[in-house]
Each structure stands twice: as C-alpha cells, then as structure tokens.
Amino acid sequence: MERETFAALFKDLISHLYDLTVLETHPLTKHFPLPSGSSKHRAEAIQKLILYEIEQLRPSNKDPQPQSLEWRPYLILFKRYVQGESPRDIANALYIGDRQFRRDHSRALQALSQRVWERYFLPQVRNGSAETLFSEDEFVLHPEKLDLVGLLRSLEGILAQRLRSEQIYLDLRLPDHPIPIKADRVLLRQILLSLINYSVQLCTGPRLELWVDNQADQTVVQIDFETDEQWETSRDDGKDFLDYVSTWGKRMQVQIVESYPSRRQKGLASLKLIFSPARQQTILIVDDQAAALRMYERYLSHVGVEVVGVTNPEQTLEAARHLQPSLIILDVMMPHLDGWEILQALQLDPLTRKIPVLVCSAWDEPDLAYSLGAAAFLKKPILQRTLLDVLYQLNIIG
Numbered sequence: 001m002e003r004e005t006f007a008a009l010f011k012d013l014i015s016h017l018y019d020l021t022v023l024e025t026h027p028l029t030k031h032f033p034l035p036s037g038s039s040k041h042r043a044e045a046i047q048k049l050i051l052y053e054i055e056q057l058r059p060s061n062k063d064p065q066p067q068s069l070e071w072r073p074y075l076i077l078f079k080r081y082v083q084g085e086s087p088r089d090i091a092n093a094l095y096i097g098d099r100q101f102r103r104d105h106s107r108a109l110q111a112l113s114q115r116v117w118e119r120y121f122l123p124q125v126r127n128g129s130a131e132t133l134f135s136e137d138e139f140v141l142h143p144e145k146l147d148l149v150g151l152l153r154s155l156e157g158i159l160a161q162r163l164r165s166e167q168i169y170l171d172l173r174l175p176d177h178p179i180p181i182k183a184d185r186v187l188l189r190q191i192l193l194s195l196i197n198y199s200v201q202l203c204t205g206p207r208l209e210l211w212v213d214n215q216a217d218q219t220v221v222q223i224d225f226e227t228d229e230q231w232e233t234s235r236d237d238g239k240d241f242l243d244y245v246s247t248w249g250k251r252m253q254v255q256i257v258e259s260y261p262s263r264r265q266k267g268l269a270s271l272k273l274i275f276s277p278a279r280q281q282t283i284l285i286v287d288d289q290a291a292a293l294r295m296y297e298r299y300l301s302h303v304g305v306e307v308v309g310v311t312n313p314e315q316t317l318e319a320a321r322h323l324q325p326s327l328i329i330l331d332v333m334m335p336h337l338d339g340w341e342i343l344q345a346l347q348l349d350p351l352t353r354k355i356p357v358l359v360c361s362a363w364d365e366p367d368l369a370y371s372l373g374a375a376a377f378l379k380k381p382i383l384q385r386t387l388l389d390v391l392y393q394l395n396i397i398g
Contacts, residue, residue, distance in 0.1 A: 003117060008241030010113040015162060015197050017047055017081055022158060022193055025186060027244075033120055053115055054078060057108075066094050073108035080105070086167055098204075099228075143252070143304035146185055147178040148212065148219065148275075155192060163208075166200050173211035179219060181275055182304060183252050194245055195223060195256070195271050202227045202269060221273040228266040249273070281305045281396055282323055286316050286342065287331040287360075296329065299384040303397045313337040317345055320352045327396050330374075332361035340372060347373040356394055 009028050016022040023029060023043040032046050057074045065071045072094060079085040079093065091101040152174060163170055199208055205226030213220040246256045255274040261267030283305050285296045293309035300307050305326075310319050313334045320328060328346070332339035339359060346352045356375035366377035376390050391397045 005241070005244055006117055006121060007110060007113045009244065010116060011109050011201075012194050012197055012241060013046075014050060014081060014109065014112075015201075016193070017050060018084075018161065019158060020044065020047070022190075023047065025190055027190070031121070033123075049120075050112075050116070051082060053112060053119075054081060056115070057112065072104055073111055076101070076105050076108045077112060084165060086165055088167065142184050142186075142302040143182050144185060144302075146181050146183055146188070148181045148221070149174050149177070149179050151185070151189065152192070152210065152212070152221070155189070155196070158193065159196060162197065162200065166203075167206070168200055168203055169207040170196075171207050171209045173209060175212060175214065179212065179214050181219065183254070183275075187248060187252065188254075191245055191249055191254070191256075191273070192221070194241075195273070198242070199223045199225050199269075199271055204228045204266075217276070219275040221275075223271045225269055226266070227261065227269045281326040283307050283396070284316075284319055284323055284325040284328045285309045286313060286328060286334075286339070287311065288313065288334045289331075292331065295382070296387075299382075299387055303388065303391070305397065313339075313342055316342050317349060317352065320346060320355060321349070324351075325355060327375075327391070327394060328355055328357045330357050330359050332359060332363065340368070343369075343372050343374060358390060358394075 006028075009026075013023070013026050013028050016026065020043040023046060029042060029046060032042070032049065054074070054077045057077065059068075059070050059074060061071070064075060066075060075094060076090060079090045080087070085093075087101055087105070088098065091098055094101070096104065152172065156170060156172060159170060196208065196210070203225040207225075209224040211222055211224075213222065242256070242258070249256050253276055255272075255276070257272040257274060259270045259272070261269060281304070283296075283300065285293055285307060287293055287296075287309070288311050290311060293311065297307050297309070308319070308323060308325070310316055314337055316328075316330075330339045330342060339361065343357055343359065346355065346357060353373075357373065358376045358378065359369040359374040360378045360380055360382055361369075362380040364379050366379075369377040375394060378386060378390060388397065
C-alpha cells in the first residue's frame with residue numbers, strides 16, 4: 001500500500017477511535033504490529049498507541065500557547081481526540097475560524113499519520129513482511145440475505161457519538177418495509193460507516209440526509225450534505241481512501257458515485273451506493289462420489305452461488321444444457337465415462353462449449369486439461385482456499 005492510501009485510511013480509523021466495535025473491524029486494525037499478548041484486545045491496544053503518539057507531538061515548551069503555530073497541531077489533536085471537544089469549540093479556543101481549523105486539522109492528522117507510518121508500518125514494508133499488506137485477496141466474502149433498511153438503522157447508534165462531537169444530525173429517510181439484498185454484512189457495514197464518516201468530514205451544514213431509492217432495476221443508498229469550496233482540498237486528501245472503498249464495493253457489485261458542487265462554490269454534495277441485481281451464479285459439480293459433492297457444497301456455502309451436483313457422469317451434458325451454469329467442476333476418474341470424454345463432449349456441443357470447466361484430478365496433468373479446453377485445473381486433494389482463488393480468478397465469485 002502506498003503512503004497516501006495509508007494516510008487516508010488512518011484518517012478514517014482515528015475518527016472511530018473510541019468506537020471499539022468499528023475499530024476492531026477496520027482495514028488497518030489487523031496490520032498494527034502490537035506487543036505480544038494484546039491480540040485479544042487489539043482495538044484497545046491501537047487506541048492507546050494512537051493516544052501515546054499524539055502525546056509525542058507535544059512541543060517541548062512547558063506551557064501550552066494556543067496562538068502559537070508550533071503548539072497548534074498538538075492542541076488540535078489533543079482537544080479533538082483526547083478531550084473530545086467539538087471542532088467549533090477548538091477553533092474558538094485557538095482563536096481561528098472554522099476553515100482555518102479544517103486546514104490545520106488536516107495538517108495535524110497528516111503529521112500524526114506520518115509518525116505512525118514511519119514507526120509501525122514502514123519497517124514492515126522495508127523487511128518485506130508487508131508484500132500483501134491490506135490485500136483484498138486475504139478477505140473472503142460471505143454473502144448472505146440482509147435487510148438493507150435494518151442494517152442502515154443499526155448504524156445510527158454506532159455513529160451517535162461521532163455525530164454529536166461534530167454537532168451534525170443524521171436524518172434517516174428510510175421506508176417502513178424491509179429491502180432485501182445479498183451482501184457480506186461485515187464489509188457492507190464498514191463501507192457504509194466509512195462513507196458516512198467521509199461525508200461528515202466534508203459537511204459544513206448541520207445535518208446529513210441518508211435515504212434509499214428502491215427500484216426494480218437497482219437500489220440506491222444516497223447521502224446528501226452541504227459543503228463549501230474547501231471540498232476540493234478534502235477530496236484530494238481522501239481520493240486514495242475512496243478509491244480503496246470503491247475497490248471493495250466492486251467485489252460486492254456495488255458502485256460508489258460522487259457528486260459535488262461546481263468548483264469554488266458552496267452547495268449540495270452527495271455520495272451514492274448503487275446496488276445492481278446480479279444473476280445468481282450456478283456451479284455444476286460432476287463427481288461420482290457423494291462425499292465429494294458434500295465437500296464442494298460445504299466449501300461454497302458462504303460465497304453466494306447455487307451448487308448442483310451430478311454423480312452419474314452420463315447426465316452431465318443434459319444437465320449443462322439445461323442449467324447453463326457459470327462453471328462446471330469436473331472430476332476425471334469416474335466409472336464408465338471419464339472426465340476427459342465429458343470435457344470433449346462439452347467442447348463439441350454448441351450449447352455448452354462456452355461454459356468454463358474446472359478439471360479436478362488426482363493425476364497432475366494440467367497441460368492435458370488445458371489442451372482439451374479446460375479453463376482451469378486443480379490437483380486433488382482440493383483445499384477450500386485454493387478452490388476459492390480459482391473461482392475468483394474466473395470471475396465466478398467477487
């Protein structure tokens with residue numbers, strides 16, 4: 001991860017410094033190198049670490065000087081994240097305006113994130129232990145049926161302290177009836193929390209409006225807020241973070257769209273999450289062993305696909321024609337009709353030749369599989385992580 005992306009994620013993390021539930025699941029949390037024995041209370045350990053680093057920014061002068069440029073970054077961070085004062089109260093105490101506070105607050109957070117980066121993360125990058133740091137591949141999606149309205153209402157309590165500290169009211173305009181969606185609950189909550197938090201950072205008015213537009217072809221969650229010409233600077237600071245969030249959204253087929261006032265003007269801005277209905281993927285499993293079919297069903301039970309099993313290889317062509325699955329997982333060693341014969345039959349049939357086939361065999365013959373038209377090959381025994389990796393590469397799962 002680049003330094004700029006880390007800074008944007010750190011800015012989001014520190015805004016949830018006293019919400020241990022959110023802190024525990026934040027993308028940065030698991031990568032903090034903490035002392036041994038602190039893994040069970042990781043969020044609390046990170047909270048203490050950040051408060052300690054804020055104190056290290058205190059100037060060496062004994063007496064605080066509110067009007068001193070040297071003291072201002074430390075005083076802003078101390079008052080904001082240690083004493084919990086509102087931005088307006090801090091600006092008044094330091095004899096600066098709201099806009100100046102926003103600029104100085106951004107600079108203070110940059111100084112703090114630079115310190116945390118250099119002390120705790122840069123060593124991991126230099127010694128090569130962070131090659132997969134923050135990699136999206138390390139997170140396996142677990143889609144489930146959710147009520148979007150209920151999920152959005154649950155965020156109100158989580159955000160209450162954050163919104164009170166910013167003196168911003170969250171106006172939830174939600175329908176009375178449930179809106180069913182299919183998504184990873186943990187990931188969707190994190191995306192929504194981060195986008196609302198980002199809106200709070202840009203908001204110059206007294207409220208955020210969050211509403212849902214549920215149509216037949218798509219569902220939209222929209223966050224509206226007032227902002228001024230300073231949004232350009234704040235948007236530049238958060239670009240890497242929004243790009244990061246958008247990448248995760250794409251894995252759940254959720255699009256994130258931004259809208260801001262005309263440049264150098266004050267007006268209404270919005271962030272949208274667009275949920276498009278996706279066709280459920282079907283995977284046809286061809287294996288003469290019932291135990292193998294149960295294994296695949298167990299491996300794929302949390303990835304949002306429909307699994308159809310066939311134990312009689314002679315039924316494969318008919319099943320593939322009827323189901324038109326997104327993928328066929330094909331065993332090789334089967335009685336009467338082996339996997340190679342089935343693969344050839346699938347390739348010769350105009351109704352099935354475009355269906356990708358994953359060949360699974362105890363015989364290590366990937367070259368033969370590819371030469372006969374297979375899209376992928378796995379050697380048995382099959383591990384869940386390896387199987388999911390192949391399905392992700394073939395765009396069967398997000």
